[in-house]
Amino acid sequence: MYDFTYHRPDTLDEAVKIFSDADDPQFMAGGQTIIPVMKQRLAMPSDVIDLGKIGELQGISIVGDTLTIGAMTSHAEVASSADVKKAVPALAQLANDIGDPAVRNRGSIGGSIANNDPAADYPAALVALGATIHTTSREIAAEDFFTGLFETALDEGEIIAKIAIPVPDKAAYMKFPQPASRFALVGVFVAKSGDQVCVAVTGAGPCVFRATDFEKALEKNFSADALDGISISSEELSTDIHASAQYRASLVTTLARRAVENAA
Template sequence: MYAFNYHKPASLDEAAKLLSGASDGKFIAGGQTLLPTLKLRLASPSDVIDLGGIKELNGITVSGNTVTIGATTKHAAVASSAEVQKSIPVLSYLAGLIGDPQVRNMGTIGGSVANNDPAADYPAAVLGLGATVHTNRRAITADDFFKGMFETALEDGEIITRIEFPVPKRAGYEKFRNPASRYAMVGVMVAETAGGIRVAVTGAAPCVFRHKEMEAALSKSFSADALNGIRTDPGMMNSDIHASAEYRAHLVGVMAKRAVQKALG
């Protein structure tokens, strides 16, 4: 990798100042995306600012019907949290499916959501559960946050501080994983929330998206059979060496039915 200046600030203000003072600075949390990119010399930032030393960004709290997870909280912590398992078990289950133990003990929820990898699991949780992403500047609803492949509503210098998940009435998540990376070739989150039914699909398309036709069907009857006959347009889907667009479109329906069955217990 190319040489860079390394910083480990103790506060959000310090992190923001370090970024504004750098010619080409990058934030790092768990490093699961940035470090491989640096090693391959695909990026050459002047400064790398490590958010891991900012205490207020880490931790899990439950208050009423809201589960709040700090941005630098590791996937393994979410997967093993008794509070998350009690309040939103599907979120704990999803976190336990991410990567392998090494990835889960280094990767962070904030880093995953900020990166918005098309095959990542957490975007489906954020969008499917109707979460709110909080930054050092504002609060962004899930429906407004994800914009496209590796693209979010985050502005330059904006730092995710925490994500607030409303506790759903019931929810389920299932994914068809790549056997090597364990990324979602297709993952579907189905949730019955206070605001209605939400179905979020990851891995299938360039960006996580809500499946409105499935939401409408499940609003009438929350059952796997309600999804019979619903077709997902292959034209929206990714196609690569792992799966064709047509196969991914088929998997959306299969994973959605399994997610509904998971939600029903």
């Protein structure tokens, strides 16, 4: 890893200021992606701005029907939070199946979604749940936030502060983990709120997407059988050493059925 200047600001304002004054800065959340990336010299920032001590980015709360999670909340904290388990148990389960325990103690929800790995779990949850990403300058709907392979709507120097999640009637997340990395080979998050059903898919393509045909069928009849005969095209899906696009397409239907059966 190349050397850099390390900063550990106490406030978001300070973090934004350091970023704007630096040559080639990089924010760091839990560091579980950026540190390995810097070790491989795939990134060589002049300044690393550690967001780990910013109090404004911490904490989980429920007000009315909205669950709010601070961007620096670790996966372990989301997984063990009584509030999350009660409001959106599927999200607690999702967090509990990210990586491994040591990674979950450092990795954060904000860092994960800012990185937008095509096989990360949180993007599927936030899109399906209709979450809103609050940043230092604006609010962004999850569906508009994830824009492509490792790309988000975030501008230079913009920091995710918190994520607001409307509590659904029921939801479930099913993933087929890549057994070495535990990233999603495919992951499907299904959320039902009133008459509305949202199905979001991660791991299958270059970026999280909604399976709208599944949603229409499930809005008429929220049962696994409603998905009989419906599949998604493998055309835009990923093929790699672990799975072909056709296999991923098949997994989407299978996992969506299981998610509907397990929605709670």
